[in-house]
Amino acid sequence: MAKDKQNYFASLGIDGRLLGMIGALVALWVMFDLITGGRFITPRNLFNLSVQTASVAVMATGMVFVIVTRNIDLSVGSLLGFVGMMMGALQVYFLPDLVGGGHWSIWIITCLFGVTLGAIIGSFQGWVIGYLAVPAFIVTLGGFLVWRGAAWWVTSGQTVAPLDPVFKLLGGGVEGTLGESLSWALGVFATLAALWLLYLSRKRKLAHGFLVKPFWVELTVAGIIGVVIVGYAAFMNAYPIPARAAKRIYENKGLELPDGGSALVYGIAIPVVILLIVAIIMTFLAKRTRFGRYVFATGGNPDAAELSGINTRMLTVKIFALMGALTAIAAIIASARLGSADNNLGNLDELRVIAAAVIGGSALSGGFGTIHGAILGALIMQSLQSGMAMVGVDAPLQSIVVGVVLVLAVYVDIAYRRRAGL
Amino acid sequence: MENQTPLVEMRDMHIAFGGNKAVDQVSIDLYSGEVVGLLGHNGAGKSTLIKMLSGAYKADGGEILINGELVEINNPRDARGYKIETIYQTLALADNLDAGSNLFLGRELLTPFGFVDDDAMEAETRKIMSRLNPNFQTFSAPVSTLSGGQRQSVAIARAVYFNAKILIMDEPTAALGPQETQMVAELVQKLKAEGLGIFLISHDIHDVMELCDRISVMKNGKLVGTVRVEDVNDDDILGMIILGKKPMKNTS
Numbered sequence: 001m002a003k004d005k006q007n008y009f010a011s012l013g014i015d016g017r018l019l020g021m022i023g024a025l026v027a028l029w030v031m032f033d034l035i036t037g038g039r040f041i042t043p044r045n046l047f048n049l050s051v052q053t054a055s056v057a058v059m060a061t062g063m064v065f066v067i068v069t070r071n072i073d074l075s076v077g078s079l080l081g082f083v084g085m086m087m088g089a090l091q092v093y094f095l096p097d098l099v100g101g102g103h104w105s106i107w108i109i110t111c112l113f114g115v116t117l118g119a120i121i122g123s124f125q126g127w128v129i130g131y132l133a134v135p136a137f138i139v140t141l142g143g144f145l146v147w148r149g150a151a152w153w154v155t156s157g158q159t160v161a162p163l164d165p166v167f168k169l170l171g172g173g174v175e176g177t178l179g180e181s182l183s184w185a186l187g188v189f190a191t192l193a194a195l196w197l198l199y200l201s202r203k204r205k206l207a208h209g210f211l212v213k214p215f216w217v218e219l220t221v222a223g224i225i226g227v228v229i230v231g232y233a234a235f236m237n238a239y240p241i242p243a244r245a246a247k248r249i250y251e252n253k254g255l256e257l258p259d260g261g262s263a264l265v266y267g268i269a270i271p272v273v274i275l276l277i278v279a280i281i282m283t284f285l286a287k288r289t290r291f292g293r294y295v296f297a298t299g300g301n302p303d304a305a306e307l308s309g310i311n312t313r314m315l316t317v318k319i320f321a322l323m324g325a326l327t328a329i330a331a332i333i334a335s336a337r338l339g340s341a342d343n344n345l346g347n348l349d350e351l352r353v354i355a356a357a358v359i360g361g362s363a364l365s366g367g368f369g370t371i372h373g374a375i376l377g378a379l380i381m382q383s384l385q386s387g388m389a390m391v392g393v394d395a396p397l398q399s400i401v402v403g404v405v406l407v408l409a410v411y412v413d414i415a416y417r418r419r420a421g422l
Numbered sequence: 423m424e425n426q427t428p429l430v431e432m433r434d435m436h437i438a439f440g441g442n443k444a445v446d447q448v449s450i451d452l453y454s455g456e457v458v459g460l461l462g463h464n465g466a467g468k469s470t471l472i473k474m475l476s477g478a479y480k481a482d483g484g485e486i487l488i489n490g491e492l493v494e495i496n497n498p499r500d501a502r503g504y505k506i507e508t509i510y511q512t513l514a515l516a517d518n519l520d521a522g523s524n525l526f527l528g529r530e531l532l533t534p535f536g537f538v539d540d541d542a543m544e545a546e547t548r549k550i551m552s553r554l555n556p557n558f559q560t561f562s563a564p565v566s567t568l569s570g571g572q573r574q575s576v577a578i579a580r581a582v583y584f585n586a587k588i589l590i591m592d593e594p595t596a597a598l599g600p601q602e603t604q605m606v607a608e609l610v611q612k613l614k615a616e617g618l619g620i621f622l623i624s625h626d627i628h629d630v631m632e633l634c635d636r637i638s639v640m641k642n643g644k645l646v647g648t649v650r651v652e653d654v655n656d657d658d659i660l661g662m663i664i665l666g667k668k669p670m671k672n673t674s
Contacts, residue, residue: 208545288537290530293519297527300516307478307514308528309499367518 017361017416021376025383032387040387043239047266049379049386051172051337054271055330056349057378060356061282062326064374065319067357068299070366071129071136073320075143076327076353079121080346081151084331087114088160088341091167107167114328121147122324123317130316144350152343161340171336172269174245180237183267187233191226198222232268239266271333275375278329283371295319300367356381359409363417427490429454429619430588435474435484444470446643452588452619457610459634460623461663467643468623472590476508477501507581508590515573517566522547524565525580550579554609571602578609589613592623607633627659641666
């Protein structure tokens with residue numbers, strides 16, 4: 001019976017593991033909502049949850065490629081700290097002298113600099129791993145120590161503040177959101193784009209004469225995607241900006257606060273938009289490019305990849321360069337959110353990122369992992385932590401629960417894979 | 423046949439790994455429409471010799487001639503350029519990918535925008551599979567879920583699809599049942615009739631005597647000799663493999 005069910009889902013092309021993760025997430029949310037008396041599933045909490053998840057989730061998408069190729073990157077947390085400090089120092093100490101304080105280009109130069117720096121450091125680590133054949137565990141363990149130390153040296157441990165006001169919007173504060181109408185627009189646009197892609201894929205398959213899923217299945221899947229996206233936009237638009245902050249926004253624009261209070265709402269946070277863009281690009285890389293295909297082939301059988309003429313060393317360099325660039329994007333989000341850069345930025349993030357990727361179904365034995373799984377994994381971890389904090393679970397107990405859940409999740413994943421014969 | 427230019431000629435090939443001469447001054451050749459068997463114990467150097475042809479190893483010395491022209495093969499990509507395809511003992515499939523992805527690994531079909539075109543690859547895979555192994559129906563599952571014979575079909579399809587002129591089969595039937603072994607045998611005959619040259623590595627003498635035109639035997643990295651199948655019997659071959667002794671009769 002259970003087997004029949006599995007086959008049924010498989011025949012509909014629905015990933016059982018994905019369903020399980022969504023089920024676990026929903027169960028967590030409902031449980032915390034019940035315990036806290038309805039304080040968990042609120043626009044305010046989900047807004048914070050999505051912003052808190054963004055930084056780790058961005059890195060987790062890169063960690064998928066790293067883990068799929070049987071590598072590991074322990075340096076991302078420290079690298080985040082170093083790149084964050086470098087970007088902070090650049091925009092606070094150097095750029096104001098160079099282009100003038102408050103200049104419009106400061107945030108752009110800072111971001112480009114950060115992403116380039118991250119990619120260069122990542123590719124250097126990848127080069128040591130790929131070409132000098134030092135195990136990734138060791139190289140990135142070294143990086144873990146080196147970059148945390150280097151982060152301190154940037155300012156001799158001083159916190160860099162305040163960051164550029166436009167740069168800070170990327171962290172998703174009160175003003176770092178799309179606002180009401182843009183959020184609606186994004187929701188509708190994303191839904192239409194998803195439907196269009198589903199339609200194109202179906203058309204292509206029909207053109208080749210392949211079997212396609214029953215039409216009602218595609219329609220249901222499309223419907224669920226639409227409801228989730230538009231629902232999220234609606235939920236974020238239901239989170240009003242507090243009166244005092246709203247007053248400041250009106251004043252900055254030279255307007256009077258309207259009678260009866262403001263109607264301003266948060267809408268979708270900019271870090272979430274960044275995560276969305278990263279997720280789309282990474283999924284596309286994984287599924288539709290040679291690079292992505294070679295990542296998975298190398299993870300599945302490195303010898304086969306080599307014999308097929310794939311340059312697996314160069315591939316390693318590229319994967320770690322990508323990981324470095326994504327770490328820099330995460331550093332942008334994390335420091336912008338804080339409004340400052342300090343030496344503690346990204347501390348222990350490597351463990352959160354690896355946990356997110358692994359809970360999301362990336363197998364350390366290589367060959368398996370999905371981008372959407374890693375993002376869901378990050379969301380599950382963050383939900384668990386926020387929820388426990390909200391309920392008032394003691395910090396030591398929180399760690400214990402997270403640790404147990406991590407091991408349990410991987411066990412379930414292995415058992416599932418074994419049963420599916422993969 | 424002797425007057426023809428050989429399809430492949432490997433002259434004085436040698437390679438050593440840390441002082442151990444894995445292949446020592448070995449010369450063999452292969453004509454089109456011919457199957458040459460490579461026999462010898464484990465560690466005799468058969469696979470190593472052939473890996474210099476397929477580009478998996480770079481030779482320390484020796485010459486490789488394709489159609490009489492001296493060529494340089496430094497990696498698998500070079501070998502593929504000379505229409506040399508290899509079916510490895512270990513199959514060399516990425517277990518986590520589906521049949522189409524494996525068939526086209528390293529040579530993906532792309533859309534006009536340069537993206538991987540999975541649907542086109544699946545369509546091509548279906549076409550070639552209906553020719554090679556009509557029972558093959560699993561196109562979207564990872565190849566780890568397939569049987570040994572089905573996996574071998576994928577490996578063979580990969581070699582055949584790209585119009586190989588020279589096919590290297592390294593223990594192609596080692597992991598297969600009798601029926602599937604028969605399928606591979608029939609395929610070898612078919613490809614031979616199409617004019618391919620095939621190197622068949624095996625330590626199953628029976629297999630080799632049945633399928634090959636000539637047999638080259640190796641022992642301890644050296645070539646014992648090359649004989650025509652009709653000139654020898656099983657015992658002669660065994661003598662060559664075990665004792666490294668060339669049979670007394672005329673050899674080619």
